[in-house]
Amino acid sequence: MKALVRLCLLLLGSTLVPVGAHAVSLSLVPATITASGAFSVDLVVAGLGGSGPPSLGAFDVKIGFDSSFLDFTGASFGAVLGAVPLEAIAGTTTGIGLVDVAEISLLAPAALDALQSADSFTLATLSFDVLPGPVTSGTLGFGATTLSDAFGTALAVTSATGATVSVSPAVPEPAAFVVFAVGFAIASRARRGAR
């Protein structure tokens, strides 16, 4: 319940974005995930200048999840803010049901413009494990988010789309069942024969 409340607060917080001259969107890709163990999800940004201002100079994104269902296991960062650690500083911090993903580029604005020519790009790839237990579905939602342009000015985020995660349904294995039944029949027959 606490996790749900925290998630709701985080989702509410995601609407409180700073006001800037340009608008960008954040999303987790894929938006629908079905997994029974480990899985990854991309943090994607779109709506930037594309080879020109505004480029993304830094980000700090909090992502909430149900800690009774999911376990954050790690993150890898894209190269659009520069290669870590010589051209960018990046890292994650975690709390219960929360992961904070952040990166600051050390590159000059012109270099960022050149790197970020695509309409959208992946900032980081986050890895999770689905935990065994009664919970079979959950969401990954955005919390407080700070995006900076190349000059340290906040960029507004107009939309932040999370992802839903559900457990893969158990797949029956007929072949194993048949083998077991045959074995059981043979054993029964052998016992009967012995009598």
Next chain:
Amino acid sequence: MRERKRASGALLAILLAIGLAVGLSLAPARPALAAVPEVEPNGTLATAQPVVPAQTLLTTAFPPPGSGALVTGSVAPGDVDYFAFDLAAGQLLTVAVVTDDEGALADPVVGLFDPTGALVATDDDSGPGFLPALRLVVPTAGTWKVAVSGFGDVHFDGSIHSETFSYRLVLSAAPPASTEPSPDHNGSFATADALPVGGGAFDAVAPGGVTVVTGNITAGDVDYWTVPVPPGRTLTAALYDADGGALADPVLRVLSSSDTSLRDDDDSGPGFLPEVASLTAPTGSPTLTLAVSGFGDATFDGSHDESFGYQLVVALGPSGAMVCDVNGDHYVDSTDINAIFAARGQPASGSTDPRDADRDGQITVLDGRACTLQCGSPNCAPKPAASCGLVGLEALAPVLLLTWRRRQLRAAAKGDTR
């Protein structure tokens, strides 16, 4: 007077040469302005070579508006060099091209292009000799580009000129400059003009509080400027001129509000330019007064025969620590950015917390990113280790030696003629 200047120049050159020869390591670490070599192809707007400003052009103690860059390159017939750099709106941009012959033969031209690619300013001979120089207040933020070419290349496509020269391109950016009131009436301590430092628009440009004023000194003239210095803050002042201190020899004095001299400086800046760094106002002195005069004016009453135009750059630092300089080493690098990154999400420790660059009371990645623009090296590389030499000016030694030798030869030639 000229003999005196020549003698001091010769002495400086000899000292620098000795420093180079024996590899002295006596000076405190002060990062020299690293020249960025030109990288071809850079002959069009689209292929302009990015240049990262380093704050060491003005002084190591300065907040970001003192940023600048030194680029070395060469132009051959048909060649033009483009360089790109990022500027904030309202900054005072200075572009100067220097050649080894001081513009005696080489005739470069420069063109300035705004972020849309439009040619907004050109110059041919505003610098010494045939050398160009540009200065303007940048109206819009973005990536500006400057082209260096030869005389006649009005389109900056290299198609018309036949010049061949090697050059040093100096780029500097500072907040908008005020201008000395006219008629000149600030010639004494009592009639000093006030400088607006540490508030309003200047704080918007630089949280440390920086201002720039332009003025002129003629023989017998002294300019006095008063600066309010809040308790706990330090003052850094530096003087610049169009030729980077190669010819003019200003002197600078800082006085308390009771007209007591606190510090005099002659040549601590580039060339013959003065600089006073991180001076704390004494208790009971809410203002400091800066006096600008010419070499030889020991009493700052106008007893000199220098004549020059100048830019006086004044910055107030928070308690000796510059914004973004988290570890207090007067140099912003990845160590400082890492510290800001690690502290993201925390409240600032106070109004002078160097991690809170935007002064909103919170340490965020916005502060970290803003601080990367103040880094002293490309990609915020760590502060260079102390190198041998005097004050990082050893790179100028060959130029000074050549200049000194040329002057000697000229003097000898004049003597023979007479």
